[in-house]
Amino acid sequence: MYDWQWELIVRWLPILFEGMLKTLELTVVSIFLGSIIALFLALARISKVKIFNTLAIAYIEFFRGTPLLVQILLLAYALPMFFDYTPNLYIAGVAALSLNAAAYIAEIFRGGIQSIDRGQMEASRSLGMTYRQSMRFIIWPQAFRRIIPPLGNQFVAMLKDSSLVFAIGIEELMTKGRLLQGSTYRSPEVWFTVALIYLVLTLTFSYLVNRLERRLSISDSRS
Numbered sequence: 001m002y003d004w005q006w007e008l009i010v011r012w013l014p015i016l017f018e019g020m021l022k023t024l025e026l027t028v029v030s031i032f033l034g035s036i037i038a039l040f041l042a043l044a045r046i047s048k049v050k051i052f053n054t055l056a057i058a059y060i061e062f063f064r065g066t067p068l069l070v071q072i073l074l075l076a077y078a079l080p081m082f083f084d085y086t087p088n089l090y091i092a093g094v095a096a097l098s099l100n101a102a103a104y105i106a107e108i109f110r111g112g113i114q115s116i117d118r119g120q121m122e123a124s125r126s127l128g129m130t131y132r133q134s135m136r137f138i139i140w141p142q143a144f145r146r147i148i149p150p151l152g153n154q155f156v157a158m159l160k161d162s163s164l165v166f167a168i169g170i171e172e173l174m175t176k177g178r179l180l181q182g183s184t185y186r187s188p189e190v191w192f193t194v195a196l197i198y199l200v201l202t203l204t205f206s207y208l209v210n211r212l213e214r215r216l217s218i219s220d221s222r223s
Contacts, residue, residue: 002188009193012180019176020197026162026172029094031155034101041102042109043135056106063103069164072096076168093165101158108150112143145216152209156202163198173197 044056063071076092116139124134163174171179177194181187 005186005189008184008186008189012190012193015180016173016176016193016197019171019173020201022170022172023159023162023174023201026094026097026165026170027155027159030097030101030158030162031105031151033094033098034105035151037098037102038105038109041106042113045106045110046113060103060106063100068096068100068161069167071100072164072167075099089168090170093168093170097158097162097165100161101154104154104157105151108147108154109143111150112147113139115146116142148216149209149213152205152212156205156209159201159205160198 041056041059044052045060047053047056072093075096076087076089080087080092113135120138120142121134124138125131129137162172165172166174166178169175173194177190181190184190
């Protein structure tokens with residue numbers, strides 16, 4: 001019978017908490033940078049300029065069609081070898097997560113923009129607004145409210161996917177767990193605790209996203 005030791009978990013909590021903060025940092029930074037890239041991708045995706053549209057589709061298909069772990073290893077090891085430079089593994093990890101997130105968020109943005117009735121664009125243009133003004137003042141504010149729930153779900157997904165940067169040694173929650181396992185050989189306690197922390201994080205953010213979605217639904221029904 002396995003000798004489960006709860007006191008070890010209590011002793012490890014500060015170490016794992018440090019890894020959890022790094023996980024949250026990676027997630028927030030990646031979603032923020034990914035959203036900026038995604039905005040330009042979404043506009044290119046719906047653009048009538050063929051070259052912009054084609055490049056955006058190619059980008060999205062590549063990052064959605066290849067494993068995130070492979071993308072991380074490409075940026076951390078393959079590109080530095082190909083271009084002969086010394087990589088910063090943290091920057092490589094954040095870049096991979098951000099570029100991957102951008103591909104998914106771009107489709108969320110595109111769906112939100114295209115969900116707005118075309119008549120609103122035509123009406124704003126008939127009032128003398130430029131395309132940019134129509135997007136900024138008419139289409140985007142409405143689309144933004146609709147994309148918040150799926151964007152929140154993408155945040156939760158990235159929270160879990162960020163664990164893949166353990167492959168390049170960034171000391172987030174998963175890496176802290178691997179280091180503890182390697183030094184103590186107490187796999188059950190280590191991975192139970194790591195799984196529980198991830199579960200608490202994902203359930204918390206999922207709850208917040210669901211509450212926000214309900215609030216937005218109520219606001220839409222009142223308007």
